[in-house]
Amino acid sequence: MTTETLNARSITTKANVYFDGKCVSHSFVTAEGENKSVGVVLPAELTFGTAAPEIMECVAGSCEYQLEEGGAWLPCTAGQSFKIAGNAKFNIRVKDAFHYICHYG
Amino acid sequence: MTTETLNARSITTKANVYFDGKCVSHSFVTAEGENKSVGVVLPAELTFGTAAPEIMECVAGSCEYQLEEGGAWLPCTAGQSFKIAGNAKFNIRVKDAFHYICHYG
Numbered sequence: 001m002t003t004e005t006l007n008a009r010s011i012t013t014k015a016n017v018y019f020d021g022k023c024v025s026h027s028f029v030t031a032e033g034e035n036k037s038v039g040v041v042l043p044a045e046l047t048f049g050t051a052a053p054e055i056m057e058c059v060a061g062s063c064e065y066q067l068e069e070g071g072a073w074l075p076c077t078a079g080q081s082f083k084i085a086g087n088a089k090f091n092i093r094v095k096d097a098f099h100y101i102c103h104y105g
Numbered sequence: 106m107t108t109e110t111l112n113a114r115s116i117t118t119k120a121n122v123y124f125d126g127k128c129v130s131h132s133f134v135t136a137e138g139e140n141k142s143v144g145v146v147l148p149a150e151l152t153f154g155t156a157a158p159e160i161m162e163c164v165a166g167s168c169e170y171q172l173e174e175g176g177a178w179l180p181c182t183a184g185q186s187f188k189i190a191g192n193a194k195f196n197i198r199v200k201d202a203f204h205y206i207c208h209y210g
Contacts, residue, residue: 003118015129
């Protein structure tokens with residue numbers, strides 16, 4: 001099941017722009033008071049780092065991700081999620097677009 | 106004064122991607138029930154079309170915009186807005202990034 005909308009309390013108006021715009025997200029606070037972001041990764045192969053643990057939930061499009069250098073590349077499509085540890089890096093490659101919700105903690 | 110956050114009711118998780126990602130926005134519904142979007146235009150010169158009238162409010166960065174072909178290019182920076190009629194086109198050019206709230210109607 002794909003999460004098309006989320007209840008929100010407030011939204012940060014300035015976008016987060018990473019990798020020259022290959023990834024753009026907007027941060028918001030849910031109705032329950034949790035910090036999350038919604039974003040999109042455009043065609044690219046990128047390495048992201050985490051501070052807190054994150055769950056990336058795909059809401060449209062798809063990606064492949066690699067949690068450990070040299071490890072398996074796994075697919076993630078709409079309705080699927082993957083979890084990344086805190087203080088970790090992961091690789092992601094996108095052919096078309098990967099629309100996601102980022103859940104923290 | 107710059108609008109850094111907005112009260113929201115719900116957010117659409119899938120981004121709107123225009124011009125191969127030169128413009129990315131996320132749609133949301135305000136606490137008052139109005140449809141708006143927050144977005145960013147990256148370095149580019151683009152022509153946008155409107156359906157309903159729009160007010161583009163700059164929340165960070167800047168752009169220059171031209172409401173009529175051959176007309177003046179006007180600057181818009183954080184805290185400023187410009188209004189576009191419905192069923193109209195406008196040109197925008199961005200050197201760094203133009204972060205905006207789009208108000209409809």
